[in-house]
Amino acid sequence: MTDTSCGSIAIVGAPNAGKSTLVNALVGQKVAIVSSKVQTTRTRLIGIATEGSAQLLLIDTPGIFAPRRRLDRAMVRAAWEGAEGADLIAFVVDAKTGFRDDATAILESLIHRPEPKLLVLNKVDITAKTRLLDLAAHANSLAAFRDTYFVSANTGDGVAELKGALAAAMPPGPWHFPEDQLTDATTRLMAAEITREQIYNQLHAELPYSSAVETEKWEERRDGSIAIHQQILVERDSQRAIVLGKSGNRLKEIGSTARAGISELTGKKVHLFLHVKVKEDWTEDRAVYRDSGLDWVD
Numbered sequence: 001m002t003d004t005s006c007g008s009i010a011i012v013g014a015p016n017a018g019k020s021t022l023v024n025a026l027v028g029q030k031v032a033i034v035s036s037k038v039q040t041t042r043t044r045l046i047g048i049a050t051e052g053s054a055q056l057l058l059i060d061t062p063g064i065f066a067p068r069r070r071l072d073r074a075m076v077r078a079a080w081e082g083a084e085g086a087d088l089i090a091f092v093v094d095a096k097t098g099f100r101d102d103a104t105a106i107l108e109s110l111i112h113r114p115e116p117k118l119l120v121l122n123k124v125d126i127t128a129k130t131r132l133l134d135l136a137a138h139a140n141s142l143a144a145f146r147d148t149y150f151v152s153a154n155t156g157d158g159v160a161e162l163k164g165a166l167a168a169a170m171p172p173g174p175w176h177f178p179e180d181q182l183t184d185a186t187t188r189l190m191a192a193e194i195t196r197e198q199i200y201n202q203l204h205a206e207l208p209y210s211s212a213v214e215t216e217k218w219e220e221r222r223d224g225s226i227a228i229h230q231q232i233l234v235e236r237d238s239q240r241a242i243v244l245g246k247s248g249n250r251l252k253e254i255g256s257t258a259r260a261g262i263s264e265l266t267g268k269k270v271h272l273f274l275h276v277k278v279k280e281d282w283t284e285d286r287a288v289y290r291d292s293g294l295d296w297v298d
C-alpha cells in the first residue's frame with residue numbers, strides 16, 4: 001500500500017482508569033486483560049489497530065502509582081518506558097474518580113514530557129457532564145494537551161472519533177506489523193494472561209497481587225488440540241489453599257473459564273492443566289520478570 005502511516009501511542013494513566021479496555025476497544029478485539037481490580041496489567045503490550053491507511057501501535061501500559069515492591073517498581077518503569085519516544089501519549093483518566101493522588105502525580109510528570117499529549121476522559125457512561133468539563137478544564141490548565149476526548153471504553157461511546165484522530169496524527173511510513181496481526185504478545189503469554197485474568201476476577205484481597213502465572217509446557221497434539229501446563233505461583237501455603245478452594249473447586253473454576261478463553265484465542269481445543277506452587281520469593285525471582293516481559297529493577 002502506498003501513502004501509509006504508522007506510529008505509536010502510549011496509553012498511560014492511573015491503575016483502573018480503563019487503559020486496557022480502551023486498547024481492546026480501539027483494536028476491536030480483546031488483546032489485553034481487564035479486571036475491576038487495580039494493577040491488572042503488569043507489562044507493556046502492543047495492541048495493533050488499523051484505520052484506513054494508518055496502523056496504530058497502541059502501547060498498553062501498567063497503571064502508574066507510588067510503587068513499593070520491586071514488582072511495582074518494575075511495572076511503573078515499564079509504563080514510563082512505554083511512553084518514551086511515542087508519537088503520542090494518550091493520558092487516560094477515570095472521570096468518575098477524577099484527579100486523585102495517582103492521576104495527579106501522572107499529570108504533573110506529563111507537564112515536562114516532550115511527546116505530544118492527548119487527554120482522554122474515560123467512563124463517560126457513569127460520569128456527570130459538568131464534572132467532565134471541570135476535569136478537562138483542570139487538566140488543560142496544567143499541561144499542554146493537543147486535544148481532549150470524552151469516551152466510554154466500555155460502551156464504545158466516542159471511541160471511533162478518538163481512533164480517527166489518532167490515525168490522522170500518525171507519521172507517514174510503512175506498517176510495522178502484518179495487517180492481520182493484533183498484538184505483539186505471543187500466544188503463550190496471552191494464554192498465561194487469560195489465566196491471570198481469572199485470578200483477578202475470582203480471587204480477592206491480596207491474592208491477585210501475590211500471584212503470577214507461568215507456562216511450563218505447551219504441546220500441540222496430533223489431533224489438533226493443545227495441551228497447556230501452567231503454574232500459578234503464590235507466596236504462601238495459605239494462599240495456595242485459597243486458590244485451590246474447597247475440594248479444589250476454585251482452581252477448577254479458574255481453569256474451566258481460562259480454558260474457554262484460551263480455546264477462543266487459539267481457535268483450537270485446549271487441555272489446560274493448572275498447578276499451584278508456593279514460591280515465597282517469586283517477586284524477587286529474575287526469571288519471573290523475564291517471562292512476564294518486565295525488566296529487573298535494582
Ligand SMILES: Nc1nc2c(ncn2[C@@H]2O[C@H](COP(=O)(O)OP(=O)(O)OP(=O)(O)O)[C@@H](O)[C@H]2O)c(=O)[nH]1
Pocket residue numbers: 013014015016017018019020021022033034035036037038039040041042061062063064122123124125126151152153154155
Ligand atoms: N463504566 C465504565 N467502566 C469502565 C470503562 N472502561 C473501563 N471500565 C472498567 O474499569 C475497570 C478497569 O479497567 P481496565 O481496562 O482493566 O483498567 P486499566 O487502566 O487497564 O487498569 P490497570 O491495568 O490495573 O492499570 C474494569 O472493571 C472495566 O470494566 C468505561 O468506559 N465505563
Ligand SMILES: [Mg+2]
Pocket residue numbers: 019020021033034040041061062063
Ligand atoms: Mg490494564
